[in-house]
Amino acid sequence: MPNQQVQPHxxxxxxxxxxPALLKQHSITPDEYTRIEAALGRxxxxxxxxxFSVMWSEHCSYKSSRVHxxxxxxxxxxxxxxxxENAGIIDVGDGWACAFKIESHNxxxxxxxxxxxxxxxxxxxxxxxxxxxxxxxxxxxxxxxxLDEAEKDAQLRRRNHAVVNGVVxxxxxxxxxxxxxxxxxxxxxxxxxxxxPLLNAFALGLVKIDEIFYAKATGVGNPVIYVGxxxxxxxxxxxxxxxxxxxxxxxxxxxxxxxxDPFLEKLLLEACLEAMATGAVLGIQxxxxxxLTCSTCEMGARGxxxxxxxxxxxPQRETGMSSYEIMLxxxxxxxLLVADKGREGEVLAVFEKWGxxxxxxxxxxxxxxxxxxxxxxxxxxxxxxxLTDDAPVYHxxxxxxxxxxxxxxxxxVLELLKQPRxxxxxxxxxxxxxNICSKRWVFEQYDSMVQTNTVQGPGGEAGVMRIKxxxxxxxxxxxxxxxxxxxxxxxxxxxxxxxxxRKVACTGAKPVAATNCLNFGNxxxxxxxxxxSSAIDGIAEACIALGTPVTGGNVSLYNETKGExxxxxPVLGIVGIIEDVTQAVPASFQKAGxxxxxxxxxxxxxxxxxxxxxxxxxxKSIEGTFWGKPPGLVLEEEAAxxxxxxxLAAKGLLTSASDISDGGSAVAFAKGCFPRNLGVHxxxxxxxxDAFAIKERLFSEIASSVIATAEPAKLxxxxxxxxxxxxxxxxxxxxxxxxxxxxxxxxxxxxxxxIQHLKGDWTxxxxxxxxxxxxx
Numbered sequence: 001m002p003n004q005q006v007q008p009h010x011x012x013x014x015x016x017x018x019x020p021a022l023l024k025q026h027s028i029t030p031d032e033y034t035r036i037e038a039a040l041g042r043x044x045x046x047x048x049x050x051x052f053s054v055m056w057s058e059h060c061s062y063k064s065s066r067v068h069x070x071x072x073x074x075x076x077x078x079x080x081x082x083x084x085e086n087a088g089i090i091d092v093g094d095g096w097a098c099a100f101k102i103e104s105h106n107x108x109x110x111x112x113x114x115x116x117x118x119x120x121x122x123x124x125x126x127x128x129x130x131x132x133x134x135x136x137x138x139x140x141x142x143x144x145x146x147l148d149e150a151e152k153d154a155q156l157r158r159r160n161h162a163v164v165n166g167v168v169x170x171x172x173x174x175x176x177x178x179x180x181x182x183x184x185x186x187x188x189x190x191x192x193x194x195x196x197p198l199l200n201a202f203a204l205g206l207v208k209i210d211e212i213f214y215a216k217a218t219g220v221g222n223p224v225i226y227v228g229x230x231x232x233x234x235x236x237x238x239x240x241x242x243x244x245x246x247x248x249x250x251x252x253x254x255x256x257x258x259x260x261d262p263f264l265e266k267l268l269l270e271a272c273l274e275a276m277a278t279g280a281v282l283g284i285q286x287x288x289x290x291x292l293t294c295s296t297c298e299m300g301a302r303g304x305x306x307x308x309x310x311x312x313x314x315p316q317r318e319t320g321m322s323s324y325e326i327m328l329x330x331x332x333x334x335x336l337l338v339a340d341k342g343r344e345g346e347v348l349a350v351f352e353k354w355g356x357x358x359x360x361x362x363x364x365x366x367x368x369x370x371x372x373x374x375x376x377x378x379x380x381x382x383x384x385x386x387l388t389d390d391a392p393v394y395h396x397x398x399x400x401x402x403x404x405x406x407x408x409x410x411x412x413v414l415e416l417l418k419q420p421r422x423x424x425x426x427x428x429x430x431x432x433x434x435n436i437c438s439k440r441w442v443f444e445q446y447d448s449m450v451q452t453n454t455v456q457g458p459g460g461e462a463g464v465m466r467i468k469x470x471x472x473x474x475x476x477x478x479x480x481x482x483x484x485x486x487x488x489x490x491x492x493x494x495x496x497x498x499x500x501x502r503k504v505a506c507t508g509a510k511p512v513a514a515t516n517c518l519n520f521g522n523x524x525x526x527x528x529x530x531x532x533s534s535a536i537d538g539i540a541e542a543c544i545a546l547g548t549p550v551t552g553g554n555v556s557l558y559n560e561t562k563g564e565x566x567x568x569x570p571v572l573g574i575v576g577i578i579e580d581v582t583q584a585v586p587a588s589f590q591k592a593g594x595x596x597x598x599x600x601x602x603x604x605x606x607x608x609x610x611x612x613x614x615x616x617x618x619x620k621s622i623e624g625t626f627w628g629k630p631p632g633l634v635l636e637e638e639a640a641x642x643x644x645x646x647x648l649a650a651k652g653l654l655t656s657a658s659d660i661s662d663g664g665s666a667v668a669f670a671k672g673c674f675p676r677n678l679g680v681h682x683x684x685x686x687x688x689x690d691a692f693a694i695k696e697r698l699f700s701e702i703a704s705s706v707i708a709t710a711e712p713a714k715l716x717x718x719x720x721x722x723x724x725x726x727x728x729x730x731x732x733x734x735x736x737x738x739x740x741x742x743x744x745x746x747x748x749x750x751x752x753x754x755i756q757h758l759k760g761d762w763t764x765x766x767x768x769x770x771x772x773x774x775x776x
Contacts, residue, residue: 018043018044026049026050026052026053027053027057028052028053028056032052032392036048036049036052036386039383039386039390040386047322047323047327047379048379048381048382050324051297051327054289054290054293054294056387056392057290058558059556060290061391062555063391063394064394064524064529064532064557065532066393067393067394067395068533069083069536071537072543072550073540074549074550074551076512076547076549077091078090078091078512079549079551081131081212081214082551083550083551083552083553085214085552086127086215086285087099087100087101087127087128087131087203087552088550088551089131089133089207089212089551090512090551092467092472092474092577093470093472093577095208095209096208096472097133097207097209098204098205098474099128099206099212100128100203100205100513100515100573100575101128101552101553101554102141102201102202102478102515102516102554103120103123103124103201103517103553104120104200104201104517104519105117105120105201106196106199106200106556106559108257109163109166109167109170109197110196112166112257113162113163113170114166114167114169114173115170115258116167116257117167117171117199118173118174118262119259119260119332120170120201121170121171121174121175121178121203121260122178122332123286123288123332124138124203125138125178125203125265125269126286127203127288128203129205129273130213130215130285130286130335131205131212131214132212132213132273133207134205134207134273135180135203135269136180136205136206136451136465136474137180137183137203137204137465137476138181138203139183139184139185139202139478139573140171140182140199140200140478141200141480141517142168142185142186142188142197142200142442143193143197143482143566143569144164144189145159145194146189146190146194147160147161147164147766147769147772148434148772150191151191157194163197165770168441168442169445171446172445173262174260175262176262176446176447176450177263177266178263178266178269179266179450180203180451181447181448181449181451181453182448183456183462183463184439184448184457184458184459185478186479186480188435188481189435190482190483190567192482192565192566192567193567195561195562195564196566198519198559198569200478202476204476204575213281213283215283215295215299216299217283217300217307217364218283218303218338218364219282219338219341220305220365220366221341221363221364222338223338223339223341224309224339224361225336225337225347225358225360225361226314226315226336226358226361227271227334227357227358228264228268228287228334228356229264229331229333230331230357231292231315231316231321231331231334232317232329233318233325233329234257234329235258235332236328259331259332260333261333264333264356265332265333267354267355267356268333268354268356270354271351274350274353274354275346275350275351278350279340280339280344280346280347281337281338282338283299283338284336284337284338285299285336286335287330287331287336288330289330291328291330291331291334292326292327293327293387295335295336296336296370297370297382297384297388299338300364300368300384301368301384301385301387303364304368305364305366306364306366306367306384307362307364307371308363308372308373309362309371309373310362310372310374311361311372311373312373313359313361313362314359322374323372323374323380326374327380338364344360368384368385369384370382370383370387394523396524396529397529398526398529399525399527399529401530401531403629405614405627405628406627407608407629408614408627409614409625409627410625410627413625414610417613417623417692417695418690419691420691421691423695423743423751424752424753426618426622427666427698428753428757428758428761429622429761430622430663430699431663431667433617433765434769436621436667436762437761437765437766438459438762438763439458440763440766440767441766441770442766443458455584456584456587460507460586460587460588460658461477461503461506461587462476462477462503462507462509462576463477464507464509464578471579471580471582472577472578473509473580473581474509474575475504475509475575475576475584476574476575476576477501477503478500478572479496479500480571480572482519482569483567483620485531485567485568486567487630488630489531489534489535490535490538491538492568492570493535493538493539494539494541494633494635495631495633495703497538497539497546497548498542498635498704499572499659499703500514500573500574501546502638502641502659502703502704502706503659504574504575504576505576505645506585506645506657506658506706507649508578508583508584508585510576510577510646511546511574512547512576512577513549513550513575514543514550514572514573514575516539516554516570517553517556517571517573518532518553518555519570520532520556520557520559520565520566520568521558521568522558523557523558528557528565528568531568532557532568539570545635545636545638545639546639579650583652585654585655585656586656587658587672588658588671588672588673588676589675590655590656591676591736592678592738593711594655594656594735594736595709595732595736596669596672596680596708596732596733596734597709597715597718597730597731597733598665598705598730598731599641599648599657599706599707599729600704600728600729601638601640601704601705602637602704603634605637606632606634608629609700610628611627612629612630612631612700613628613695613696613700614626614627614628615628615630615631616700616701617662617663617667617699617701618699631701631703632703634704637703637704637727638704640725640726640727640728641705641706641728643725644722647721647725651721653714653717653721654709654710654718655710656708656709657707657708657709658671658706658708660702660705660706661701662701664699664702665697665699665700666698666751668707669682670755670758670759671762673736673741673759674755674758674759674762678737679736679739679740679741679742679755680734680735680736680741680742681734681735681739681744682733682743683733683744683745683747684697684743684746686745686746688746689746689748694745694750697745698743708730715732718730740752740754741753741755
């Protein structure tokens with residue numbers, strides 16, 4: 001290795017050449033630059049300036065959110081690895097552990113939808129197999145702008161169509177080619193996402209609990225090995241781009257978007273797992289955001305050691321690359337390994353077998369410093385902790401949160417709500433609305449059955465996978481309602497946790513751990529920090545109450561376009577364990593003759609009916625207005641319901657269970673009927689046939705409740721089992737039929753329609769919008 005002093009070379013600027021324009025180009029503030037000079041004791045080279053810019057970016061350092069993230073619960077008896085590694089890990093029994101995580105790829109998915117989404121999937125998969133876990137499943141949470149006239153700007157509407165098509169194709173293209181089943185997730189549409197879509201990718205894998213690998217350098221003198229794809233110029237400053245708002249000209253940042261190759265990543269997966277099995281690999285890190293920079297300094301920092309690397313030894317696919325470009329490239333499908341000295345040949349042989357580049361590029365040193373040489377010159381010499389532990393931490397001003405819309409409806413809307421409606425027409429319109437209609441067009445592009453572990457795939461409440469060789473299974477679900485979080489950040493975030501956990505519990509799995517992706521606007525605005533801080537408080541409170549510690553995740557800030565932010569959108573991924581996967585409960589109705597049950601722990605404590613109704617999809621889609629607040633949520637009630645659902649499933653007492661969410665119980669009944677073309681006959685009583693009371697009964701979106709079905713002979717056993725869960729109750733509502741969708745209230749028909757008439761609107765709405773010509 002070369003002399004470990006900074007030598008004069010063409011990249012070494014003088015202090016005068018570090019101009020305000022250069023710092024702005026690197027998104028480094030004057031105060032941050034002063035800290036850089038203090039950390040180094042000198043003027044940084046251009047390569048060092050670039051390294052600081054990506055490592056101190058919001059995307060890599062969490063400098064605005066770190067102080068708040070500390071409030072999240074991260075421990076439980078099942079948590080093997082919490083935040084701070086490539087993925088969180090929990091013990092799932094029988095010697096197995098589960099690695100899982102969710103991350104965002106939002107900005108790239110707008111600039112270059114296909115590759116932005118594809119590399120988002122590729123990156124989260126590498127986070128999983130870096131831990132020596134074989135990926136078992138992926139899911140995705142997608143947010144787009146409207147495809148119809150809800151987006152007034154025709155040009156943006158056309159762009160929304162292109163983004164939807166590109167993102168879904170990218171998710172499908174990468175996951176299908178890699179060979180991992182996609183179990184669904186969620187897709188929502190709101191005008192605020194027109195200029196800033198969200199792609200949150202979730203992945204889960206299995207690893208033997210005594211075979212977990214960590215991203216930590218060990219052993220002074222051990223070789224550092226680069227493996228995988230060659231380094232190119234794609235993705236340079238991708239992390240910095242993800243830490244900025246979109247402005248005029250942001251679409252010109254396509255070179256910042258990485259290009260993915262799922263077939264090469266499949267080879268990389270197999271090669272990495274085989275290399276780790278040799279025992280010759282001591283540490284491994286994905287080259288994700290910030291590429292070679294991040295993997296080098298973070299491996300060293302975790303091990304309190306240094307890494308020295310020689311860039312001339314890095315496999316490159318383009319000629320004439322500078323040290324700046326090599327260190328900041330985010331080319332995909334690359335890993336950095338630390339091998340046991342003397343056994344590096346075993347590692348190299350594995351990658352040669354799989355046809356992948358592998359090159360010894362450096363060595364582990366004793367002094368906790370990252371050194372980079374290029375063409376015989378030392379172009380970077382930075383203490384690891386200056387880039388990691390000592391990165392800026394901002395206590396940004398947190399504003400006083402204020403409700404953004406009135407709690408009560410305008411007078412004319414209130415009068416409309418009191419008027420009787422054609423409830424069949426309303427239900428049809430609701431079923432065809434963007435957030436409720438079938439997302440078949442999305443998930444049918446995904447392979448959900450590859451690897452033959454899928455028990456429940458897309459279209460249900462949660463994905464369920466078997467753990468081969470055991471009786472157990474894993475359930476997983478994603479949830480988040482940006483509109484609710486906009487109305488009340490803390491309560492909206494609590495609902496995200498509760499809904500994802502409820503979906504998992506509906507399958508019969510016990511929710512045990514969480515991962516989160518926090519998508520927010522510009523943290524330099526006090527009102528945005530108020531949203532973020534309150535949402536984190538809500539997540540923490542809900543995760544503690546529901547027993548789902550947060551094992552890791554991602555924060556995505558600066559989700560704004562031309563100064564307009566998205567709704568604050570925390571997306572929660574919940575993982576649950578089911579002891580006997582053959583007892584997994586499906587979401588849809590299974591056969592005619594089953595009882596339809598309202599299973600709930602809901603008491604209505606503290607309920608404020610009219611404002612809560614203002615946050616529903618019914619009001620948005622049918623009334624076209626926006627007011628109110630999210631439904632009330634009592635976490636003790638929610639936790640009790642989850643325990644009861646798990647117990648009932650274990651006893652084989654339920655034939656289906658589904659969440660009451662968007663659209664309320666009327667929509668839940670319909671969606672229960674559709675998969676098997678069944679009907680339903682519901683009969684309810686109310687004090688009167690007051691028009692608003694009917695709407696509230698059919699379309700309110702209350703928490704801590706599900707629609708379940710069971711064989712009639714099992715009702716008494718269900719009631720007896722619920723006696724062990726105080727506060728949880730069951731009410732028979734009717735029966736599954738082979739006929740119409742019928743709802744009677746006080747024996748008066750409110751809806752009576754052939755199920756196919758309802759299903760047609762629900763099934764075709766999204767595809768019709770996508771196929772429609774967008775007119776200026």
